[in-house]
Amino acid sequence: MSNRNHPARAEGHYSVLVVGGGQAGLSVSYFLKQAGIDHLVVEKNTVTHTWREQRWDAFCLVTPNWQCALPGYPYRGDDPHGFMKKDEILAYLDGFIAHVDAPVVERAEVKRVKRRDDGVYTVATTQGEFTADQFVVASGGYHTPIVPRLAERLPARIVQMQSSAYRNPQALPDGAVMVVGTGQSGAQIAEDLHLAGRKVVLAVGEAPRCARFYRGRDVVDWLSDMQYYDMPVEQHPLREGVRDNTNHYVTGRDGGRDIDLRKFAAEGMALYGRLDDLRNGQLHFAPTLAANLDAADDVYNRINASIDGFIAKHGIDAPAGDPYEPVWRPLEERATLDVETSGIAAIIWCIGFTPDFSWLDAPVFNGRGYPAHTRGITPIDGLYFVGLPWLHTWGSGRFSGVARDAEYIVQTIREKLRERETLSAAVAA
Known part of the structure; x- marks a missing residue:
């Protein structure tokens, strides 16, 4: 899986940079591609790594297969009321990865993200440095x-x-x-x-x-x-x-x-x-x-x-x-x-995880390290979260609801880009 979608252009500037190559980050990429917005997905390990490396052998879904509704890639099997086992889940994810064909840089750990005075996000990773007009955190909330x-x-x-x-x-x-x-x-x-x-x-x-x-x-x-x-x-x-x-x-x-x-x-x-x-x-x-x-x-x-x-x-x-x-x-x-x-x-x-967004230099976190947001949109212009539990609904961190959240975030991103284009045109005139 490593570097299967490594883009020709790595370091550089993008309209949107997405951190996290799980179902949330790939869902955001799906809608960004539909909107024709240039972007890059940066993944610390390999895409959908957590599903492959952090699940036990007998793992299976606890929600029925019909709830697998990743964007443009709903469950199409013959057992909608069954529960996919680990190998079936990975096959479903492999199909989704190919379907999205996201521009991804894998094995790129993010070390520091900061928003400059001009509103541009600077992103330092182990695979180089990037800048972006808007920044989406899709790395989940289960880190430590x-x-x-x-x-x-x-x-x-x-x-x-x-x-x-x-x-x-x-x-x-x-x-x-x-x-x-x-x-x-x-x-x-x-x-x-x-x-x-x-x-x-x-x-x-x-x-x-x-x-x-x-x-x-x-x-x-x-x-x-x-x-x-x-x-x-x-x-x-x-x-x-x-x-x-x-x-x-x-x-x-x-x-x-x-x-x-x-x-x-x-x-x-x-x-x-x-x-x-x-x-x-x-x-x-x-x-x-x-x-x-x-x-x-x-x-x-x-x-x-x-x-x-x-x-x-x-x-x-x-x-x-x-x-x-x-x-x-x-x-x-x-x-x-x-x-x-x-x-x-x-x-x-088996007592859970705590979030770790220490690499993100932004004044949006509460005392427990959880970001302040409304449906994934933070008070900081151009900064978004997706894939967190109950980001908007019960399904926000799951196959069933992440598409709705990702689409909403990308709609907001499109509106921001249009506002900037309009402002730039007015200034040029």
């Missing part, structure tokens, strides 16, 4: 893995890795595996290990969950009909706060199903509350397990109840549905676990 400092004090014999480095159960040493965190990655990795017969110790976080199927259909299909995926962030009950939410855990594995941590516990998985500390060889956990399981189930049932309301309101003929009832409850909150006697041989940290 979160690993707690207590990890430094664990015995050296324990293999530690972040979720992006996990591949399969066979690659881990014999013994128990501790998974910390139960967002989408943590819950699915814990399931992958559990299905392989590994002893799993799971530190359960506050992530919500949802049903895979309810009342005869995929929950995603119901929510789409309810127009949830079209809801802009400013209309969400949490407003911008929804951007901090952990994704609901569910899976598309084996045709799709719920992930029920209580069922795993009944089958032998050891569930604990939030991991808090390591002292004197003992892992310490907060007494949050029961509350976290109950809260996840409450979200599950609330989503289903909203579907019930939609069905009733519209008189839809659908099979009956019942609220989820727990199949297992913890008898007690286990507060500690001895590292040596537990048999833990590996720990997988």
Whole structure:
């Protein structure tokens, strides 16, 4: 994949420079090409690198294939309600890459971006220096893995890795595996290990969950009909706060199903509350397990109840549905676990990432490193973001919604360019 689209002109000036060669950056390139706007996509690794190098072997989509709607390249397979596996996802992305044929410089890490007094952006990379009239950040928001400092004090014999480095159960040493965190990655990795017969110790976080199927259909299909995926962030009950939410855990594995941590516990998985500390060889956990399981189930049932309301309101003929009832409850909150006697041989940290835009010299970031913007348009003239979670809607960081965001950004870019052309013509006259 390396340098497959390396342009004849590398260093130099462009109307638009895009940082990030994932689905967001390539989507922006698609619309820029349609508009006839010269541009360059700069990618630190290779295009769609994250999908190729940071997904485990059994990875599959958690949303149905019909939601794969990259610009000009919708899903055309024969299983729209299925869930593409890793190799199928990569084939879909390869087709999209060829379809866009973006002007890309790969293996070009951006070191510094600054806007000059004349409004031009200067971009220093490991492959040279560029300038651009407008600048689009499409590098996502998952940059630096979160690993707690207590990890430094664990015995050296324990293999530690972040979720992006996990591949399969066979690659881990014999013994128990501790998974910390139960967002989408943590819950699915814990399931992958559990299905392989590994002893799993799971530190359960506050992530919500949802049903895979309810009342005869995929929950995603119901929510789409309810127009949830079209809801802009400013209309969400949490407003911008929804951007901090952990994704609901569910899976598309084996045709799709719920992930029920209580069922795993009944089958032998050891569930604990939030991991808090390591002292004197003992892992310490907060007494949050029961509350976290109950809260996840409450979200599950609330989503289903909203579907019930939609069905009733519209008189839809659908099979009956019942609220989820727990199949297992913890008898007690286990507060500690001895590292040596537990048999833990590996720990997988699945507690997320923090953004790192330290290379971008622009006064648009809040205290958590997140940019201020309205639908990707920042207060700084000519500076845009795309591909972030809930940039505009639920699908902004996904295959389903990034096209809408990219098109909107490019429309804004076109308007800026026209304004400048008009101003330049007026000055020349």
